[in-house]
Amino acid sequence: MVIPGWQSLSYFSDENNLCWFLEPELGKEIVRVHKVVGNAVTQDRYIVVGTGSTQLYQAALYALSPHDESGPINVVSTAPYYSSYPLITDYLKSGLYRWGGDAKTYKEDGPYIELVTSPNNPDGFLRESVVNSSKGILIHDLAYYWPQYTPITSAADHDVMLFTASKSTGHAGMRIGWALVKDRETARKMIEYIELNTIGVSKDSQLRVAKVLKVVSDSCGNETAKSFFDHSYDAMYERWKLLKQAAKDTKRFSVPDFASQRCNFFGRVFEQQPAFAWFKCGEEIVDCEKFLREEKKILTKSGKHFGDELSYVRISMLDRDTNFNIFLHRISSSSNSTL
Amino acid sequence: MVIPGWQSLSYFSDENNLCWFLEPELGKEIVRVHKVVGNAVTQDRYIVVGTGSTQLYQAALYALSPHDESGPINVVSTAPYYSSYPLITDYLKSGLYRWGGDAKTYKEDGPYIELVTSPNNPDGFLRESVVNSSKGILIHDLAYYWPQYTPITSAADHDVMLFTASKSTGHAGMRIGWALVKDRETARKMIEYIELNTIGVSKDSQLRVAKVLKVVSDSCGNETAKSFFDHSYDAMYERWKLLKQAAKDTKRFSVPDFASQRCNFFGRVFEQQPAFAWFKCGEEIVDCEKFLREEKKILTKSGKHFGDELSYVRISMLDRDTNFNIFLHRISSSSNSTL
Numbered sequence: 001m002v003i004p005g006w007q008s009l010s011y012f013s014d015e016n017n018l019c020w021f022l023e024p025e026l027g028k029e030i031v032r033v034h035k036v037v038g039n040a041v042t043q044d045r046y047i048v049v050g051t052g053s054t055q056l057y058q059a060a061l062y063a064l065s066p067h068d069e070s071g072p073i074n075v076v077s078t079a080p081y082y083s084s085y086p087l088i089t090d091y092l093k094s095g096l097y098r099w100g101g102d103a104k105t106y107k108e109d110g111p112y113i114e115l116v117t118s119p120n121n122p123d124g125f126l127r128e129s130v131v132n133s134s135k136g137i138l139i140h141d142l143a144y145y146w147p148q149y150t151p152i153t154s155a156a157d158h159d160v161m162l163f164t165a166s167k168s169t170g171h172a173g174m175r176i177g178w179a180l181v182k183d184r185e186t187a188r189k190m191i192e193y194i195e196l197n198t199i200g201v202s203k204d205s206q207l208r209v210a211k212v213l214k215v216v217s218d219s220c221g222n223e224t225a226k227s228f229f230d231h232s233y234d235a236m237y238e239r240w241k242l243l244k245q246a247a248k249d250t251k252r253f254s255v256p257d258f259a260s261q262r263c264n265f266f267g268r269v270f271e272q273q274p275a276f277a278w279f280k281c282g283e284e285i286v287d288c289e290k291f292l293r294e295e296k297k298i299l300t301k302s303g304k305h306f307g308d309e310l311s312y313v314r315i316s317m318l319d320r321d322t323n324f325n326i327f328l329h330r331i332s333s334s335s336n337s338t339l
Numbered sequence: 340m341v342i343p344g345w346q347s348l349s350y351f352s353d354e355n356n357l358c359w360f361l362e363p364e365l366g367k368e369i370v371r372v373h374k375v376v377g378n379a380v381t382q383d384r385y386i387v388v389g390t391g392s393t394q395l396y397q398a399a400l401y402a403l404s405p406h407d408e409s410g411p412i413n414v415v416s417t418a419p420y421y422s423s424y425p426l427i428t429d430y431l432k433s434g435l436y437r438w439g440g441d442a443k444t445y446k447e448d449g450p451y452i453e454l455v456t457s458p459n460n461p462d463g464f465l466r467e468s469v470v471n472s473s474k475g476i477l478i479h480d481l482a483y484y485w486p487q488y489t490p491i492t493s494a495a496d497h498d499v500m501l502f503t504a505s506k507s508t509g510h511a512g513m514r515i516g517w518a519l520v521k522d523r524e525t526a527r528k529m530i531e532y533i534e535l536n537t538i539g540v541s542k543d544s545q546l547r548v549a550k551v552l553k554v555v556s557d558s559c560g561n562e563t564a565k566s567f568f569d570h571s572y573d574a575m576y577e578r579w580k581l582l583k584q585a586a587k588d589t590k591r592f593s594v595p596d597f598a599s600q601r602c603n604f605f606g607r608v609f610e611q612q613p614a615f616a617w618f619k620c621g622e623e624i625v626d627c628e629k630f631l632r633e634e635k636k637i638l639t640k641s642g643k644h645f646g647d648e649l650s651y652v653r654i655s656m657l658d659r660d661t662n663f664n665i666f667l668h669r670i671s672s673s674s675n676s677t678l
Contacts, residue, residue: 204543
């Protein structure tokens with residue numbers, strides 16, 4: 001991508017759009033990629049762009065919380081949940097919202113916000129809301145609902161859906177996410193949050209994401225070369241195959257079993273192959289993170305940060321090949337000696 | 340600037356820097372431009388990059404507020420103050436900090452944060468802290484401390500200083516600001532805020548700001564062509580000359596009088612020529628914003644949003660030539676008819 005020095009000076013991208021800081025080209029490519037992949041409904045949705053889906057999560061909390069004196073509203077999610085959610089929800093001690101913990105054990109009356117991450121970070125399973133109440137307001141974090149990670153079984157159709165460039169194409173450094181929002185007033189308040197928080201979103205990165213998504217969508221219509229998703233599916237498939245084999249061979253740890261489903265995008269049946277492995281140490285090990293760090297020289301994130309047990313850790317399946325191979329070697333070696 | 344598709348994928352920019360999401364090239368060019376212009380001390384300072392200085396302002400509040408049970412701490416600034424400050428301070432009803440109003444009338448005991456904007460938005464005057472207490476924690480917003488707006492009389496040397504690309508070179512759409520911070524722990528907590536708020540800052544825009552600042556600094560050493568600051572100084576000078584002349588001719592409004600000072604950067608004496616005109620309607624007009632809107636078809640922002648009187652409005656001096664000329668024509672015309 002080439003950006004001339006005089007380009008994108010203004011705060012504004014499109015004064016006629018409710019989301020006045022959304023670059024029109026990006027809006028167009030977001031609609032197109034969802035249509036090509038079939039993973040989300042975009043018709044009659046407001047698109048809100050954010051500085052990563054992290055900012056959009058906070059924008060959604062701001063938009064969905066009551067602004068009267070009844071707050072703060074509880075925000076819950078089923079454990080294991082993304083470890084940053086409690087931190088992001090509580091770091092400003094907001095009077096609008098607060099972390100309410102594990103949705104499975106949530107029992108309070110009154111309105112609450114439930115965060116549904118599907119496929120889930122850290123464990124990769126598909127999720128639906130669990131709190132059995134009509135007063136729940138839902139936010140769907142669909143960062144990983146792309147065909148390199150999971151079969152696309154239908155076009156997601158929820159009130160507030162969050163996506164991000166960092167997990168769809170891997171461009172984390174661009175810090176661009178987007179929300180697809182049904183309700184105009186919710187979208188308006190999310191936009192208001194982003195206006196107050198950062199007065200819009202980097203235009204340079206928006207234009208770059210537009211270009212990247214265009215290339216990805218174009219690749220899906222090209223019959224003479226592998227598409228972006230074919231390529232990344234194959235990479236994920238290979239890694240999960242190796243990890244599962246290592247689990248079987250060593251018998252000292254396990255990873256989740258996923259059911260096979262038919263993917264409408266690829267037109268074939270396969271199992272999930274998530275961005276993270278939710279890795280469980282064998283019975284004899286109480287603290288998996290400590291064991292891997294001390295005995296195997298592998299740095300992971302303990303299950304406790306995700307509202308779960310110490311016997312679990314989260315392991316990234318998206319690291320570079322050399323790192324992934326060292327990781328495989330270390331967990332496979334029967335001795336405690338390391339590379 | 341050219342960005343290849345594979346570049347800047349990672350969240351990380353420099354794992355050895357406290358500010359791990361700061362692009363090293365940008366850090367280098369920030370130090371260089373302050374050295375060239377002489378407007379701020381950078382030696383022994385931590386540089387924290389943000390999504391505009393708006394995010395850095397919030398990062399500073401997070402860093403400087405007590406996180407024990409004593410909060411929220413009051414945040415004050417002398418009126419007229421930037422109209423967004425109260426909104427940004429209060430929109431999340433934080434338990435850490437809250438807007439405390441005009442610093443001139445602030446009388447409470449105990450710690451507080453005072454925000455010093457110099458040159459000031461909206462009125463362009465140079466500012467110092469006004470609350471007479473040893474318990475004040477200061478944030479200096481120096482967005483407009485550049486030689487196209489004001490004489491550079493010394494290198495600013497405060498604990499927390501905020502700058503932004505949008506006011507130094509005009510690239511608002513990049514959403515990049517930076518803070519120069521003396522204290523390591525303050526910088527660390529500002530970085531923590533940005534990590535929780537947006538997991539870093541767009542790399543594409545950081546690299547572009549690095550390039551823009553490099554071109555600006557290079558232009559200052561070029562003896563055969565006008566520097567960036569010469570060029571923008573001349574543009575501001577011309578506009579202020581026309582506006583002052585219109586005030587003199589019509590006698591129906593006034594703009595501030597500024598004292599001349601010697602600028603170390605240009606090596607000559609001149610008056611401030613701020614990015615905004617703090618425009619006062621004549622005695623006979625109570626509500627200046629309403630008068631300009633209804634009688635002159637000029638949209639402005641009322642003094643009331645800046646903690647000041649209705650007889651004032653803020654007018655941007657940075658709009659495009661065609662808009663500025665229409666504005667001049669409309670305020671100069673003695674009749675109420677408009678273009």
